Amino acid sequence: MAAASQADIKIHMRDLSKVFETRKGPFVAIDRLTLDIPTGCFFMIVGPSGCGKTTLLRILAGLESQSAGELVIDQPKTSQRPGNSMVFQGDSLFPWMNVWDNAAYGLHMRRRPTAEIKEIVGHYLARTGLSKFKESYPHQLSGGMRQRVSIARAFANDPDILLMDEPFSALDEQNKLLLQEELLKIWEETRKTVMFITHSVDEAVTLGDRIMVMSAHPGRAKTIVDVPFARPRSVLELRAQPEYGEFVYQIWGHLRDEVHRARALDEAGVA
């Protein structure tokens, strides 16, 4: 990890901080985060609610700027590819566009040829099980279906870095499993750099190469752990291994302390 050369680092953060100015005064959402994410890494972020996970992703997406510190994202200048695409937390589909137009949004904005849009969007709607609903509007879909459209939208855009903010949280167990398998397959094909936020330790261990456990108030990296399981992975086979359970337990240990601490702070009114 330390031996990784500069060229292999996709995202480089040094003492990155984010302070929000609120009515009650400045609020430190992220406190001096230092992190190097190698190209092609499937990077998982877990941490208690409100610890700054979404804020971090929004900074990486360029939707928010850091208050202090250094952020360098290695982007090939010649590439046609968009730098990053985000699967937003919660509902983010345009209510005025049908499923197809929502999924094709990034390609439309970049004025890709119609034939290409047709092929790519058709492909990802099929892989997320939405082909039959391409004419539907978001209000006609279930919460899980909407989230799948939002995933298809990000994949269809074929970005250099995928930013996924709890993309599977509104899904039922079965669909979650299917989409985790699907995501692993797509990732094996493309080996994109992925930043993935989740509340599920199981999900973090199943999908990730590396897991960052964050602490709350202020948001810091508590521990960063490499996931020891080989690829390609199958979700169910992986979970059947005894080592899997041990590893999940270990991560849970780190997280549990933080969740308790965050709760205590919330109750004391620090947040």
Place this chain on the structure above:
Amino acid sequence: MTATSSQPQTWLKLMQGQRELILNIVSPLIMLLAWEIAARLGWIDVRFFPAPSKIFATLIKLIETGALWKHLSASMQRLFWGFLFGGIPALLLGIAMGLNRTFRAVLDPIVSATYPIPKSAILPLILLIFGLGEASKIVMVAVGIFYPILINTIAGVLEINKIYFDVSRNFGARGWQVFRTVAFPGALPLIMTGIKLGVGMGLILISLAEMVGAKSGLGYMMWNAWEILSVETMYVGLLVIAALGIVFTLVLTEIERLIVPWKATR
């Protein structure tokens, strides 16, 4: 018990629905009938309240001579151009003001200060500037339509959830694309409300403007009827304007249903 008792209830509901429908039709008919009788028996002054049958006869006559059509089409044309010249700038400016904080800060005081001025009060000024021809009528309508559309469009853009702007930025939308794919469709429900209000305002102002220095239009027709003491023609004018109001509302509601399908509750 519960199964049998629910049936009479549904029947009752159906009957109630029908009853309301019947009442809706019957009550105005009864009123017209009472009016007719009162007029014929001389209980009311027919110089002010002519019998409905007389009004209807005048309506037929005005249709047959082509006079009604001439006035109606003159008013409609002014309404149309006024709608275009007032509505489109209001829409563009409203979206720009909704999107841009600085723009809003600069223009908000001007809008707030000029909005409450009764539009009828500026008619003399408009006549002074634009003369007695078509232009002054069109400008009156345009001014009346401008404000409801502008104010509703600004509110419509401000009401759009911020996340949609984040999405459009993240997926590479720039400038005009943000306008076309987020600001405009997002504000559309309130824009439609503004258009409905604006058209109502336009109808009021066109009738008024045509009463002063026009030689055609529904307003002129009514004003002229006063001068020649043809009360029936006045009533025909009122009737036609009321009908226009209803037709516009119905048509706009239908358009709204078609272009704002995501607001539909299905």
